[in-house]
Amino acid sequence: MTGAEVLLEALSREGVEVIFGHPGGAIMPVYDALYHRPDLRHVLVRHEQGAGHAAAAYARASGRVGVAMVTSGPGALNLVTALADAMMDSTPMVAITGQVPTTAVGTDAFQEADVTGVTMPVTKHNYLVSDVNEIPKVVKEAFYIASTGRPGPVLIDLPKDVQNAEFTGRFPDGVDLPGYKPTYRGHPRQIQRALKALEAAKRPLLIAGGGARHAAEAIRRFVQVTGIPTTTTLHGLGILSADDPHFLGMPGMHGTAAANLAIQQADMLIAIGIRFDDRVTGDVSRFAPNAQTVVHVNIDPAEIGKVVDSQIPVVGDARWVAERLAEGAKPLSLDPWWQQIREWLRAYPLRVPARASLRSPEVIRAVGEATGGEAIVVTGVGQHQMFAAQFYPVKHPASFLTSGGLGTMGFGLPAAIGAQIAHPERTVVLFDGDGSFQMTMQELATVVKYRLPIKMVILNNGYLGMVRQWQDLFYDDRYSEVYLADSNPDFVQLARAYGIEGTSVRSRDALSDAVARMFEVEGPFLAVFDVAPDEAVYPMIPAGGSAEDMILEAPEEVER
Amino acid sequence: MRHLVSVLVQDHPRVLTRITSMFARRGFNIESLAVGRTHIPSVSRISFVVYGDDRTIEQVEKQLNRLIEVLKVVDHEGPHLEREMALVKVHVAGVEERLELKEIAEAFRARIVDVARTALTFEVTGHPAKITRFIEEMAPYGILETMRTGAVAMDRGERVLRLKAKREAV
Numbered sequence: 270m271t272g273a274e275v276l277l278e279a280l281s282r283e284g285v286e287v288i289f290g291h292p293g294g295a296i297m298p299v300y301d302a303l304y305h306r307p308d309l310r311h312v313l314v315r316h317e318q319g320a321g322h323a324a325a326a327y328a329r330a331s332g333r334v335g336v337a338m339v340t341s342g343p344g345a346l347n348l349v350t351a352l353a354d355a356m357m358d359s360t361p362m363v364a365i366t367g368q369v370p371t372t373a374v375g376t377d378a379f380q381e382a383d384v385t386g387v388t389m390p391v392t393k394h395n396y397l398v399s400d401v402n403e404i405p406k407v408v409k410e411a412f413y414i415a416s417t418g419r420p421g422p423v424l425i426d427l428p429k430d431v432q433n434a435e436f437t438g439r440f441p442d443g444v445d446l447p448g449y450k451p452t453y454r455g456h457p458r459q460i461q462r463a464l465k466a467l468e469a470a471k472r473p474l475l476i477a478g479g480g481a482r483h484a485a486e487a488i489r490r491f492v493q494v495t496g497i498p499t500t501t502t503l504h505g506l507g508i509l510s511a512d513d514p515h516f517l518g519m520p521g522m523h524g525t526a527a528a529n530l531a532i533q534q535a536d537m538l539i540a541i542g543i544r545f546d547d548r549v550t551g552d553v554s555r556f557a558p559n560a561q562t563v564v565h566v567n568i569d570p571a572e573i574g575k576v577v578d579s580q581i582p583v584v585g586d587a588r589w590v591a592e593r594l595a596e597g598a599k600p601l602s603l604d605p606w607w608q609q610i611r612e613w614l615r616a617y618p619l620r621v622p623a624r625a626s627l628r629s630p631e632v633i634r635a636v637g638e639a640t641g642g643e644a645i646v647v648t649g650v651g652q653h654q655m656f657a658a659q660f661y662p663v664k665h666p667a668s669f670l671t672s673g674g675l676g677t678m679g680f681g682l683p684a685a686i687g688a689q690i691a692h693p694e695r696t697v698v699l700f701d702g703d704g705s706f707q708m709t710m711q712e713l714a715t716v717v718k719y720r721l722p723i724k725m726v727i728l729n730n731g732y733l734g735m736v737r738q739w740q741d742l743f744y745d746d747r748y749s750e751v752y753l754a755d756s757n758p759d760f761v762q763l764a765r766a767y768g769i770e771g772t773s774v775r776s777r778d779a780l781s782d783a784v785a786r787m788f789e790v791e792g793p794f795l796a797v798f799d800v801a802p803d804e805a806v807y808p809m810i811p812a813g814g815s816a817e818d819m820i821l822e823a824p825e826e827v828e829r
Numbered sequence: 830m831r832h833l834v835s836v837l838v839q840d841h842p843r844v845l846t847r848i849t850s851m852f853a854r855r856g857f858n859i860e861s862l863a864v865g866r867t868h869i870p871s872v873s874r875i876s877f878v879v880y881g882d883d884r885t886i887e888q889v890e891k892q893l894n895r896l897i898e899v900l901k902v903v904d905h906e907g908p909h910l911e912r913e914m915a916l917v918k919v920h921v922a923g924v925e926e927r928l929e930l931k932e933i934a935e936a937f938r939a940r941i942v943d944v945a946r947t948a949l950t951f952e953v954t955g956h957p958a959k960i961t962r963f964i965e966e967m968a969p970y971g972i973l974e975t976m977r978t979g980a981v982a983m984d985r986g987e988r989v990l991r992l993k994a995k996r997e998a999v
Contacts, residue, residue, distance in 0.1 A: 389847060390854050394897045397842070414897060447992075448839060448900045571891035574884065 272401040273302040273432040276365070277309060279408035282440065285336050286310060287327060287690055289320040293340025294380055296367030298432035312690060312719060315711040317344050319683035321351020322709070325360045325422075326670045326687030330645060332483065334416050335362040335687065341369055342380030345426070346387065350677055352422045353391035357674025358504065359479060361420035363411045364392075370430035371399055384426045393421030401431050402438030413444045418451030419480070419569040451568060455585030455593065463539065463564040463581050464597045470537035470562070472606045473497050476520065476549075479504025479673065480542025480567060480587050485666035487591035488541065489513075494598040498610050500528035502543055503658055506669040511642060511662035517610065518619070521549040523655040523806050526617035529816040531610055532557050539594075541566040542587040545576035546674065547812070553577065555815035566590045617808070619659050620822060626801040627777050629653055629728045633660040635784045636698055636726060644696040644724075645670065645688045649681035649705025652734040655806045657700040679708025682725070686712060689721040696724065696788070703729040703757050713767045716793050724787050725795040727760055730802045738805045754802070764795040771795035831860075832879050832886050833911055833982045835990055836893055837901040840866065840873045844898045848875065851896065857881065857889055861913070861957070861979035869992060872900065876982045878957070900992055908985040913957045914978045916942070917964060918950045920971035930970060937963045948973060 270278070276299055280288070289312045292300040303311060314320045317339040324335030339348050345366040355362050369378040385397045394414050396407045404427075411423040467473055475497045477488055485508045492499050492515050500520045501508045509516045518525030520532055532538070538560045543549070544567065550556040553576055557563065565572075565579035566587060573582040583590055621630040633656055636644075642662035648654040648671045663669045670688055672680035685699040706727055716723055731754025740748050764771040770790050774783045774797065787794045807822045838844050845864060852859050860878040867874045879889055886904060893902045905911075917939075921927050930949055934941060939953035953963050957980050964975060984990070 385843065386846070389843075389850055446897060449897045569895070571888065571895055574887060575891075 270436045271298065271302065271432065272404055272427070272434050272436060273298040275401065275404045275436045276408065276427065276432070277302050277306050279405045279440065280336065281306070281309060283408065283412045284333070287312060288336045288338050289314060289323040289327070289687065290338035291315075291317050291320055291340070291344060293344045293367065295341035295369055295429050296338065296344070296365075296427075296432075298429060299338065299365070299367070299427070312686070312715065314683065314686075315714050316709065317347035318351050318679070319686070319709055319712045319715065321348045321362075321364065322354065322677075322680050322683035323687035323690070324362045324364075325351060325355045325358075326647065326684035327691045328361050328687075329482075329667055329670055330688040331691035332667065333361075334412055335360070336365070337362060338365040340367040340380065341384065342382045344380075345384040346382055349388060349391060350675075352388055352424065354672050354675040354677045354680065355422040356391050356393065358672065359420050360422065361415040362422045363415050364422060364424040366424060366426050367432070368397070368426045368428040371428045372430065374428065384424070388424050391422070392424045395424040395426065397426045397428075398431055399428065401434035401436050404431075404436070405438065405440040409441055410444050410446060413446070414449065418449070452570070452584050453568070453586040453589050455566065455583040455590040457593070459581055459583045460590060460593045460597070463583065464594065466537060466562045466564070466581065467495070467539070467601070468599065471603075472535050472559075473537040473539065473601070473603070474531050474535040475499040476502065476532070476538060476540045476543055477505045477508045478502040478541070478543030480544075481505060481508055481591065482542070482666045484508075484542065484588035484591040487588055487595045491591060491595040491598050494595065495601050496603055496607075497539070497601065498531055498603075498607065500524070500531065502546070502549055503669075503671060503673045505542070506658060507663040507666040510664045512664075517614070519658055522551065522810050522812070523659065523808065525619060525659070526808055526819060526821060527610060527613040529808070529810065529819060530613050533559070533816040534609070535560050537562045537564070539564045539566075540577075540579075541591060543567075544572045550576060551810050551818075552813050552815045555817070617821060622822065624801060627774070627780065627798060629656045629730075629798075629800045629804060630660045631777065631780065632726065632728060632798045632800070633657055633700065635780055637662045639784050639788055640696055640698065644668070644698045645692060647671070647681055647685040647688055647697060647699045649701040649708075650676045650678045651702040651705050652730070652738065652804065652806050653700050653702040653705070653728040656728070659806075661700070678705040681705055682709050682712045683715075685723045685725070686715050686719075686721060689723050690719070697722075699723055699725045701725065701727050702734060703727055703731065703753055703760070704733045706760075707757075710763070713764065713769060717767050717769060721793060722791060723793050725793065726787075727795065727797045728800050729757070729760065729797050730800050730804055731757060732802055734804065735806070741805065742811070760795060760797045769793050769795055771797065773797045773799070775799045830880065830882065830886070832881070833905045833909065833980060834877055834879060834889065835903050835905065835982050836875045836899055837867070837990060837992055838873050838875060839898040839900060840871045841898050844873070845875070847896055847898065848893065851892055855888070855892060857885065861977070863979035863981050872992060876980060878980050901990060903984075903990050905982050905984060907988065910983045910985060911956055911980050912954055913960050913980045914952065914954045915960045915964070916950060916952055916974075916976045917967055917972060918948055918974040919967050920973055921947055921949050926970060930967070933963075933966050937966070939963060
C-alpha cells in the first residue's frame with residue numbers, strides 16, 4: 270500500500286463516510302487512491318474555504334468528525350479561515366493538506382507554504398508527517414484529539430513523497446498521548462455543592478452554550494424538574510425548544526431584555542458549556558453583579574476563571590455533569606423570581622416595528638412557521654444572523670449552525686451544504702445577507718452538483734448592514750464603504766444561471782406565497798427578500814456595556 | 830509578580846514553537862527561556878521566567894496544559910534553585926585592569942575561560958540577579974559581548990517534577 274492508500278484506509282477505519290475537498294498538485298496521489306474507494310464519498314467544493322465550513326457544519330449537525338482535504342500552499346491557506354472558525358467554535362474536524370515533497374520543504378517550492386506553522390495558532394493540534402509508516406498513528410491521534418475533550422480542528426500536512434511511499438508499518442489499536450487526558454467526569458463533590466447552592470438560591474439562572482449541545486436531553490430534564498429560568502447562547506440555541514416556557518431567549522449584545530435582565534438580577538448562575546464570550550458578557554466587571562455563586566461547567570480547565578470567576582468550578586463533560594445535576598435536582602420554589610421574569614418578558618418582547626417596507630424578522634418568522642421550527646437553520650454573519658437567532662423558533666439542539674466566535678462572513682452557504690449532507694432527510698434553511706452570501710456564493714455550484722435541496726433565504730438590504738448599524742450608532746452616520754445595492758447581482762438570475770429556481774420578493778404581500786413556493790419546490794431554492802436598508806438589530810448592548818446600557822429599540826423607529 | 834515555571838514536553842519538532850507562539854498569541858510576558866533534554870528519552874524540559882498577576886499565571890499554566898505535547902507544568906512557588914549561566918567578554922587595557930577584573934571575578938565566583946591580548950572571557954553561574962550584578966561591575970571596563978542562557982530551575986528537597994499524566998484519566 271502507498272501512503273495515499275493508507276491514509277484513506279485509516280480514514281475509513283475512523284468511520285469517515287464523507288470528505289469535503291478540492292484537489293491540486295500536492296494531494297494528487299491521495300485523489301488518485303480515492304478513485305478506487307467508492308466507499309468514501311467526496312464532495313467537491315469550488316473553494317477550499319467552502320470545504321472547511323462544510324466539514325465543520327457536517328460535524329456540528331451530525332456529532333461526528335468532519336473531514337476536509339485540500340492541496341498545499343494556496344489550497345491549505347484558503348482553509349485557514351475555516352480552521353480558525355472551527356477552533357473558536359470548538360468544532361471537531363480533521364483537515365488533510367497536501368505538501369510539497371519532503372526533499373523540497375523549505376526551498377520555497379511551487380505551491381509551498383509552511384502550513385503547520387501557519388495553522389498552529391488556529392488548530393487544536395497539527396502534524397507534518399515525514400514517515401509513511403506514521404500515517405495510521407497520526408490519523409488515529411488526529412481523530413481522537415479532534416473529537417475528545419474540548420473538540421477542535423486537527424490538521425495533517427502530508428508531503429507528496431510520503432503519499433507515494435510504500436507502507437511497511439502497522440495500524441495501531443489505540444492512541445498513546447501522555448500529555449492529553451481530558452477530564453470527563455466532573456468532581457462529584459462540586460456537583461453536590463452546586464445542587465446545594467441551587468436549593469438555597471432565590472434567583473437562579475441557567476446559561477447553556479455550544480459545549481452543552483450534546484447535553485440537551487439532560488439539561489431539559491434538569492430544567493423540567495427544577496423549573497429554573499434558562500437562557501442559551503447563540504451556539505446553545507435549541508438546547509431548550511424555543512417554545513419551552515423556561516426559555517428566556519438568547520443573552521448578550523443582541524439578546525432579549527429578559528435574558529440580560531435575569532443575568533443582571535440572578536443570585537446564582539449555572540453556566541454549562543459556555544466560555545463567557547465578550548458578546549455575551551459585555552463589560553465583565555458589570556456582568557451578573559448579584560450572582561453570589563457562579564457554577565461554571567466546562568471540559569476545558571483553561572476556560573474556568575479566564576473571564577468570570579466561579580465559586581463552584583466543575584471541570585468535566587457537559588453531558589456527564591448535566592446528567593448528575595438532573596439526577597440530584599429537586600423542584601424549586603421560584604415564584605417571585607418567575608413573576609419578575611414574566612414581567613420582563615411581557616414588557617420587553619422582541620418587537621418588529623411596523624413599517625411600510627418588509628422587515629427581516631417577518632421573513633424569518635414566516636419561514637419559522639412554515640417549517641414549524643424543525644429545520645436546520647444555517648446563517649452567515651451579520652444582522653440577518655442575529656435576527657435569525659432572535660426570531661427563528663429553534664426546536665432541536667445542533668440545529669442552528671452559525672459562525673459565533675470568529676464571525677466569519679461567508680460561513681452560511683458552505684455550512685448549509687455540510688448540514689444537508691449530514692442530514693439529507695431534514696429541511697435545511699440558509700438565512701444569509703447579501704454581503705455575507707457573496708463571500709462564498711461560488712458554492713452554488715456544489716449545491717447543484719449534489720442536488721442539495723437547501724432553501725436559501727437572502728435578506729437583501731443592499732448594505733453591509735451590521736457595519737452600517739454601528740456607523741449609525743457610533744460613527745455619526747458616516748456610512749463608509751458599506752453600500753452594496755448599486756453593484757449587487759440579481760441573485761435570482763444568478764441562481765438561475767446555476768439552474769437553481771428562485772424568486773424575488775419586494776413587498777410584504779408576496780411574502781407568504783414566496784415562502785410557500787420555496788418549500789413546495791423539491792430541490793434547492795433561492796429566495797431574495799428586499800428588506801429595509803436602514804433596518805437595525807435591537808435590543809442592543811453596545812460593546813463593552815452591560816444590561817444597564819441596553820438599547821431596546823431604535824429611537825427614530827419609536828417615533829414613526 | 831515574577832514566576833519561574835518548568836515544563837516537561839515531548840521532544841517533538843516544533844514543540845518549542847508551539848509554546849512560544851502561544852505565549853506571544855496570548856500576550857504573556859516572558860523574560861527568559863531555557864530548554865534542554867532530560868534523562869528521560871524523548872522528554873525535554875523548558876523553564877521560563879514570566880511576569881503576571883495570579884490570574885495571568887493561572888492562565889499560563891492552563892494554556893500550557895492545553896498543548897498536546899506538554900506533559901507537566903509546575904510553578905516553582907516553594908523553595909527552589911534558580912540558576913543562569915553567562916559568558917561575558919570584557920576588554921582589557923593593561924596589567925592593572927587585568928588584576929582588578931580577576932578580583933571582581935573571584936567575588937562573583939566567575940571563572941576566566943578564555944584569555945586574549947586585549948580581552949578576557951568570564952563564565953559566571955548563579956541567580957539571574959547575580960549575573961546582572963556581575964555584568965554591571967564589568968561594564969566600566971568595556972563589555973565586548975555577553976551571552977546569557979536564561980534561568981533554569983528545580984525545586985529544593987525531595988519534591989520532584991515527575992513525568993505522569995497531567996490530568997485525570999478518562
